[in-house]
Amino acid sequence: MDDTIKVGQYIIVQRQNFTKLHKFSALDSTVTLGKEMVELKNIAGQNFFQTFKMKLIASGKKRLHELEICDNATNLKDILTSIESGSDNRNILDDGKSQSLSYEEIINMRQTLSDSKEIIGTIIANSNSFNQKTEFSQEKYIKKKEKKYFEFIQVRKPTLRLLTEIFYRQDPEKALGLRMDSLSQLISYSGVNSMGNYLIYESGSSGLVPAAFLNSMGDHGDARLVHLHPGNFPQMQAVYALNLTDHHLKRCSSVNIYSVLRQYYQGIEENVETLSQTESENEKMDIDESSRKRKLENDDTEDDNKPPKRQNFEEDENNEQQNEVPISDENSSNTLTDREEKKRKWQLDNDEAIRLFKEKFDSLTIVAKEDPFPIVKELLPFIHNGRPVVIFHACKEVLMECYTSLKNHNLLINVRLFSNFMRDYQVLPMRTHPAIQLQGNSGWLLVGYTVNHGITLN
Amino acid sequence: MSFTKPERVINEGDTVILYITINNMHAIEVKSHTTNKHGQKVEYVHQTAYGALKVQSLIGKEYGTKIHLPKGYAFILQMNPELWTMSLPHRTQILYTPDISMILMQLEIQPSSVIIEAGTGSGSLSHYFLRAIYGKGHLYTFDFHESRVDQAREEFQKHGFGNFVTAQHRDVVSDGFTDDLNGKADAIFLDLPAPYKAIDHVVKALKPSGGRFCAFSPCIEQTQETCLQLEKYGFLEIHTIEILQSEHIVREKNIPVMDLSFVKQKREDTESKLPKRDEKRPQLPTRKILTTLNTPIQQGHTGYLTFATFLRI
Numbered sequence: 001m002d003d004t005i006k007v008g009q010y011i012i013v014q015r016q017n018f019t020k021l022h023k024f025s026a027l028d029s030t031v032t033l034g035k036e037m038v039e040l041k042n043i044a045g046q047n048f049f050q051t052f053k054m055k056l057i058a059s060g061k062k063r064l065h066e067l068e069i070c071d072n073a074t075n076l077k078d079i080l081t082s083i084e085s086g087s088d089n090r091n092i093l094d095d096g097k098s099q100s101l102s103y104e105e106i107i108n109m110r111q112t113l114s115d116s117k118e119i120i121g122t123i124i125a126n127s128n129s130f131n132q133k134t135e136f137s138q139e140k141y142i143k144k145k146e147k148k149y150f151e152f153i154q155v156r157k158p159t160l161r162l163l164t165e166i167f168y169r170q171d172p173e174k175a176l177g178l179r180m181d182s183l184s185q186l187i188s189y190s191g192v193n194s195m196g197n198y199l200i201y202e203s204g205s206s207g208l209v210p211a212a213f214l215n216s217m218g219d220h221g222d223a224r225l226v227h228l229h230p231g232n233f234p235q236m237q238a239v240y241a242l243n244l245t246d247h248h249l250k251r252c253s254s255v256n257i258y259s260v261l262r263q264y265y266q267g268i269e270e271n272v273e274t275l276s277q278t279e280s281e282n283e284k285m286d287i288d289e290s291s292r293k294r295k296l297e298n299d300d301t302e303d304d305n306k307p308p309k310r311q312n313f314e315e316d317e318n319n320e321q322q323n324e325v326p327i328s329d330e331n332s333s334n335t336l337t338d339r340e341e342k343k344r345k346w347q348l349d350n351d352e353a354i355r356l357f358k359e360k361f362d363s364l365t366i367v368a369k370e371d372p373f374p375i376v377k378e379l380l381p382f383i384h385n386g387r388p389v390v391i392f393h394a395c396k397e398v399l400m401e402c403y404t405s406l407k408n409h410n411l412l413i414n415v416r417l418f419s420n421f422m423r424d425y426q427v428l429p430m431r432t433h434p435a436i437q438l439q440g441n442s443g444w445l446l447v448g449y450t451v452n453h454g455i456t457l458n
Numbered sequence: 459m460s461f462t463k464p465e466r467v468i469n470e471g472d473t474v475i476l477y478i479t480i481n482n483m484h485a486i487e488v489k490s491h492t493t494n495k496h497g498q499k500v501e502y503v504h505q506t507a508y509g510a511l512k513v514q515s516l517i518g519k520e521y522g523t524k525i526h527l528p529k530g531y532a533f534i535l536q537m538n539p540e541l542w543t544m545s546l547p548h549r550t551q552i553l554y555t556p557d558i559s560m561i562l563m564q565l566e567i568q569p570s571s572v573i574i575e576a577g578t579g580s581g582s583l584s585h586y587f588l589r590a591i592y593g594k595g596h597l598y599t600f601d602f603h604e605s606r607v608d609q610a611r612e613e614f615q616k617h618g619f620g621n622f623v624t625a626q627h628r629d630v631v632s633d634g635f636t637d638d639l640n641g642k643a644d645a646i647f648l649d650l651p652a653p654y655k656a657i658d659h660v661v662k663a664l665k666p667s668g669g670r671f672c673a674f675s676p677c678i679e680q681t682q683e684t685c686l687q688l689e690k691y692g693f694l695e696i697h698t699i700e701i702l703q704s705e706h707i708v709r710e711k712n713i714p715v716m717d718l719s720f721v722k723q724k725r726e727d728t729e730s731k732l733p734k735r736d737e738k739r740p741q742l743p744t745r746k747i748l749t750t751l752n753t754p755i756q757q758g759h760t761g762y763l764t765f766a767t768f769l770r771i
């Protein structure tokens with residue numbers, strides 16, 4: 001939490017319970033929050049967690065705002081509490097006026113009044129029905145209005161916790177249904193820390209799994225990561241969002257699983273051939289991915305008793321947080337040297353991965369859409385004996401079958417299949433109870449340890 | 459030195475897991491000799507369901523290889539926090555992998571983290587913190603029960619974490635976390651009967667830029683009081699959750715399948731199919747299914763985890 005916001009970094013913009021992952025790509029760039037467009041230049045050099053006030057500077061289809069630093073300590077605490085709870089409304093009272101405001105009047109008011117409290121207060125004061133509402137629906141009404149007019153935002157530093165939360169809440173499928181409790185246990189069981197060599201196969205977790213590993217490995221020890229993926233490019237969104245240094249990122253070699261295994265068994269081939277081969281093998285998946293572009297933002301100021309919003313397919317032209325985060329800046333141009341440069345990087349990653357394949361790894365983790373057994377079977381020879389294997393899958397049946405196959409082939413010991421139940425609590429004096437709704441799918445975890453499995457390799 | 463990083467072979471002094479079956483594994487310390495109940499030095503022999511194991515014979519063997527026993531075999535696994543939690547000597551109630559994993563995730567523990575923990579208890583959670591910060595961070599752990607502190611300190615040392623942990627005997631409710639730690643911690647965790655009485659110390663010990671906090675309480679009243687105090691001290695993102703992990707035991711079952719359709723036909727044609735009165739009923743055909751059972755007794759509750767962020771303004 002101690003560093004400052006810099007251009008080029010990923011940031012999380014929070015407005016009440018609405019969070020959005022965004023790349024702060026240039027000083028004069030903007031971020032879109034619903035109908036509001038916000039200029040970001042004033043956040044540069046400020047501390048993460050800083051609160052800003054949105055000040056309207058132009059209105060139109062999208063309203064343009066600039067940001068002002070809030071450093072008035074007396075009411076900052078109030079604001080912060082309400083940034084997250086949206087409940088700083090207890091002082092808003094109906095003053096008994098009964099005339100209603102027109103749409104134009106409200107629009108007009110938004111340009112003249114600066115403070116959301118004043119705006120909401122005026123709207124409520126002019127609502128005939130407000131007084132007749134029950135306390136419960138009054139509160140709901142205020143919350144709804146407040147969500148709309150709330151003018152404070154906070155800029156947060158992306159952390160693994162926040163990213164996991166944002167990904168899952170926005171659309172669990174975006175990370176294969178890898179819920180935070182399952183991810184946290186996957187990290188434990190895999191044994192990852194700053195000291196070992198780790199092998200993961202990941203497809204479809206938006207980079208959350210390699211991000212979790214890099215986060216736990218840190219950048220001071222000997223840890224190395226080989227990140228196998230099935231496509232032409234790895235999904236690295238969550239990895240990039242952590243704003244790691246280049247040195248730290250270099251601990252991870254992201255390589256195509258077909259290409260690296262082919263090179264391991266058959267030596268270096270013509271690169272071009274290898275690439276086009278993998279391309280066709282994964283064409284289907286890529287199409288699948290791009291048809292699912294959606295915004296990485298979520299909003300849970302929804303009413304408690306409405307079913308949770310499933311997916312958000314809206315497109316947002318100003319949104320850089322879509323599934324395909326560019327791998328690097330060179331990606332846009334496609335000159336010959338660029339291609340050669342990329343090919344070279346790709347070859348270096350493969351070479352480094354193969355060096356580690358020969359040394360063998362200290363754990364194997366699989367988080368994928370595919371049936372894990374054929375993958376485990378091929379990768380186990382590269383894992384030392386007595387090491388943890390962790391497999392996550394969204395479907396129980398797949399892991400049950402995997403369990404049986406692993407047992408039948410005597411490949412692992414201490415094999416266990418887990419799922420999780422997790423719920424939130426409302427904790428208030430005399431009003432404590434579990435949340436009315438909970439996230440029902442934790443996904444499934446299969447864990448075990450490698451032993452002398454009899455497959456010998458040169 | 460058996461916890462800190464992956465090792466290939468078993469060394470003298472390692473604490474290892476002897477794995478016989480999924481329900482039969484225990485921690486043993488690898489050493490050639492031990493003292494018997496008469497105080498004499500004798501060769502260390504470990505008794506298992508499959509006969510005696512001369513512990514010295516393990517030295518130099520590769521982890522994960524088969525160990526032959528007089529009446530069967532076993533495997534030796536390198537110790538790690540997950541296996542330690544399952545096998546450690548309980549001095550107190552302890553935390554288990556599901557809660558612990560969430561605690562690490564929510565406290566945003568990274569290798570560089572400076573962590574404060576109270577009470578140390580049996581050191582179950584401490585080992586996960588230590589694995590996570592090994593080589594860079596530091597864990598300060600406190601307990602007001604002196605012999606627990608001594609025992610935990612000895613274990614941390616033996617397991618190779620000595621340089622990254624300070625275990626202190628101290629009542630953190632009345633005395634706080636020592637002045638040396640003012641403004642030093644990235645994360646603070648409390649597993650005490652009255653965490654709410656230590657929030658002022660928590661505020662003092664967190665870094666000037668802020669930090670994450672977690673309290674674990676089995677009881678809702680304590681949780682309630684903790685939340686009130688956190689709010690009073692201006693914590694943000696106060697959030698209480700509960701996690702239960704279930705284990706699913708995979709089983710193949712043969713399900714008998716009945717055919718009742720023949721009852722619709724006249725007796726003559728079906729006579730042969732019906733069992734004679736004193737004849738044994740014929741075996742029904744079966745269908746094989748793959749299913750899971752839950753453990754007969756399941757964990758119904760561990761505790762409430764309350765998380766919060768502190769921000770100094």
Ligand SMILES: C[S@@+](CC[C@H](N)C(=O)[O-])C[C@H]1O[C@@H](n2cnc3c(N)ncnc32)[C@H](O)[C@@H]1O
Nearest residue numbers: 553577579580581582583601602603629630631
């Ligand atoms: C349930 S145990 C902690 C278990 C530990 N989390 C583990 O996983 O092994 C609680 C510990 O807190 C200690 N304790 C209780 N009150 C304390 C206080 N005020 N100051 C320091 N330690 C305290 C007790 O002695 C006990 O060992």
